[in-house]
Amino acid sequence: MKNKSEQQLEELRARSRERYRNMTPQQRQKKNEYGKRYRQKKKLNKEVTELLQSVDNGGTPSVITNNLRRISNFLDVEISKSDKPIDVINNIRLEKGKRDA
Numbered sequence: 001m002k003n004k005s006e007q008q009l010e011e012l013r014a015r016s017r018e019r020y021r022n023m024t025p026q027q028r029q030k031k032n033e034y035g036k037r038y039r040q041k042k043k044l045n046k047e048v049t050e051l052l053q054s055v056d057n058g059g060t061p062s063v064i065t066n067n068l069r070r071i072s073n074f075l076d077v078e079i080s081k082s083d084k085p086i087d088v089i090n091n092i093r094l095e096k097g098k099r100d101a
Helices: 004-021 025-056 066-074 085-100
Strands: none
Touching: 025 066, 025 085, 066 085
């Protein structure tokens, strides 16, 4: 026998499935694109956190990697030709601090 919270969860899932069935193809596409962007953003936020943790533990890259460039691009941090990897990481840290505040 299901308890009350399991029944509520089942009802919520059923309503969600029904809403999805009633969507137009354009609405479904928009919903799926939003979900994709959300997952990418969440993944990049996790990567930023992992990068900063690894730097805090003493692991600084010796060159500016493509991963570092992608993370910088995500946070709108510009990389100049004279920047060293630690400069880029410090700028990423500052920008992440602004966004989290």
